[in-house]
Amino acid sequence: MHSARQITDSEGGMTAVIEFLTAFVLFLIILSAFFSLAGLQLGANHPRTDQLDDYALESLQRLTTDAGWYTPYDEFGNRDLANATSEWHRYNATNLLNGVVQPGLAGILGQLDTERLDGIANITQDQFIKGLGLPEWASINLTIRVTESSDSNRIGLLLFQDGASRDAAANSAVAHRLMMLNSETIEIILEVHDAGRMPAHLVISEFMAEPDLGFPEWVELENRDGFAANLTGWGIGRASNGGVHSLIGDGALAGGDVLLCSGKPSLQENQGADVILDLGLSGILGRGAVDGLNNVTDTLTLTWTYPGVAQTETKMEVGWTSSWIIEGDVALSWLGGGASNSSNWDRSTGGTPGIL
Numbered sequence: 001m002h003s004a005r006q007i008t009d010s011e012g013g014m015t016a017v018i019e020f021l022t023a024f025v026l027f028l029i030i031l032s033a034f035f036s037l038a039g040l041q042l043g044a045n046h047p048r049t050d051q052l053d054d055y056a057l058e059s060l061q062r063l064t065t066d067a068g069w070y071t072p073y074d075e076f077g078n079r080d081l082a083n084a085t086s087e088w089h090r091y092n093a094t095n096l097l098n099g100v101v102q103p104g105l106a107g108i109l110g111q112l113d114t115e116r117l118d119g120i121a122n123i124t125q126d127q128f129i130k131g132l133g134l135p136e137w138a139s140i141n142l143t144i145r146v147t148e149s150s151d152s153n154r155i156g157l158l159l160f161q162d163g164a165s166r167d168a169a170a171n172s173a174v175a176h177r178l179m180m181l182n183s184e185t186i187e188i189i190l191e192v193h194d195a196g197r198m199p200a201h202l203v204i205s206e207f208m209a210e211p212d213l214g215f216p217e218w219v220e221l222e223n224r225d226g227f228a229a230n231l232t233g234w235g236i237g238r239a240s241n242g243g244v245h246s247l248i249g250d251g252a253l254a255g256g257d258v259l260l261c262s263g264k265p266s267l268q269e270n271q272g273a274d275v276i277l278d279l280g281l282s283g284i285l286g287r288g289a290v291d292g293l294n295n296v297t298d299t300l301t302l303t304w305t306y307p308g309v310a311q312t313e314t315k316m317e318v319g320w321t322s323s324w325i326i327e328g329d330v331a332l333s334w335l336g337g338g339a340s341n342s343s344n345w346d347r348s349t350g351g352t353p354g355i356l
Contacts, residue, residue, distance in 0.1 A: 052138075052173035056192040059132040059140075060175040064188060068104025068116065068131075070096060089119025092274065093228040093252035096122050102131040105179070105188070112179040112186050117144065120160055121255035125197060125227040134192065139164035141191040142226075147178070148185035159186065162226030162255065169193035199304050200229030204316050205258065206333040208351055209326050210295040216263030217285040217293050218353050219300065220273070221248075226255040233307060236261060238284050238292065239299035239319075246282035251275065260354045263287035273354030295326040 070088035072095075074080040079100060088101050103123055107113030120128070120142075129140055141163030146154045166172040172193040179186045205222035219236060223229045230252050237245030253259050253275070260273040263285035268276055280287035293300070299319040305312045319340040320326065331351025337344040 049171050049173065052171055052192050052194065053175075055134055055138065056173040056175040056190055059134055059192065060177055060188065060190045062132050063103060063105055063190065064177050064179060065106055065110075066102070066104035067106050067113070068102050070099055070101045072099035089113075089116045089122070091122065093122040093124075093254040093257075094250075094275075096127065096228075097124065097230065097250075097252045100131070101127055103128055110179070112181040114181065117159060121226060121257075122228050122252075124200075124230045124252060125163065125225075126230065128227060129197075137194060139169070139193045139195050139197045141166065141189075141193070143187075143189040143191075145187055145189075146181075146184055147187045150183060154184065160226050163191065164193055164195055164197055166191055166193055166195075169195035199233075199313075199315070200227070200253075201225045202229055202234060202253070202302060202304075202315065204300060204302055204318055204334065204339070205356070206331055206351055206353070207293075207300065207318070208329075208331045208353070209293040209298065209320075210328045210330070211286075212329045214267070214288055215269075216265075216267055216280060216287050217291075218263065218268060219261045219279070219285065220353060221253070221259040221261065221302070222356065223253045223255055223257055223259075228252045228254045231259075233305040235303045235305070235312075236279065236284055237301045237303065239301075240294035240297070244283045245301075245303070246279060246284055248277060256356075258354060258356060261285065263290075263292055269350075269353055271352055271355040276354075296322050 067086050068088050069084060069086050070091060071079045071081060071084040088096065088103070101123060103120060105112055105116050107116065123131070125140070129138055134140065142160060143158070144160040146157045146159065149155050172191055174189060174191045177188050179188060201224040203222050203224060204219060206220040208218045211217055231248045232250055233247070235245055235247040237243065258273050260268065260270060260276045261279045262268040262276055263280035264287035265276045265278050270276055279285040280292070284292050286292035297320065299317060301314050302316040303312050304315050316339055320342065324342045326332070329349055330347050332345040332347055333351065335344050335346055
């Protein structure tokens with residue numbers, strides 16, 4: 001009887017152990033399923049986020065460990081490999097637009113190269129994205145700032161900042177890297193988003209509607225972005241005399257630079273613009289005794305057309321009336337705010353065509 005009881009007890013204990021282990025395994029299965037479902041719902045490991053992380057890290061690596069290069073197109077639109085160069089930063093924005101450029105900021109001993117840093121202003125955002133190997137659907141934001149310096153006034157100084165906002169993106173990723181610039185520590189932050197890109201921030205910064213007799217009317221455009229602006233699709237129009245509109249043309253305008261549009265470039269005073277466009281033949285701006293803009297009542301418009309579609313947006317409109325009292329040889333320079341409010345325009349004799 002004693003042996004039988006021991007056997008019965010052993011069998012009961014074994015059964016209890018098996019039941020416990022079975023219940024525990026079932027619990028683990030349910031728990032794993034719960035966490036898998038939670039991860040799927042919350043997007044903790046969203047494949048697009050992982051993809052953007054990889055893009056951000058790889059792109060920042062290319063940007064900060066290489067000097068970059070530029071390969072122009074030949075007359076047939078093919079890459080002219082014989083004239084490829086690492087001196088991409090010595091070309092202006094329009095030249096770089098006629099080729100393929102991979103930006104690189106690495107200088108001697110891996111330090112940040114200031115000339116290449118300045119050269120980013122000659123690259124459009126589209127070129128920057130393509131040059132770093134990012135997909136066409138991506139947008140970026142680049143910030144370069146001083147984090148450590150013996151000069152306390154330079155700490156936090158932005159050396160470059162431009163790009164899309166992450167607020168418009170469903171997913172985004174960010175990568176950081178520190179580089180040395182002489183004795184200063186520079187932080188480079190690259191954000192990669194899955195949001196669409198915005199057009200460049202061009203504005204009408206100054207204009208002359210009533211020049212001295214014999215001299216041309218002129219309009220100055222400023223690129224307020226850090227990256228260069230592709231001028232394709234941009235146009236200027238006026239409302240007087242039935243209205244007329246003209247596309248600016250090809251080329252690019254470097255970040256922070258100005259473009260001068262003139263009724264007659266051969267007579268145009270230029271205080272520093274790299275490019276002067278002739279808008280006299282189109283009839284928008286006057287040349288000599290021929291008026292384009294009406295100094296009493298008129299409207300200037302700056303437009304942008306989406307590439308590949310017939311969708312045109314008015315990016316800036318300046319309308320004035322007789323109450324503005326625009327006098328001869330007086331230029332109007334925009335101070336910001338409502339562009340059709342006369343109090344937001346400064347006035348100066350002769351103006352400063354071609355210079356900020």
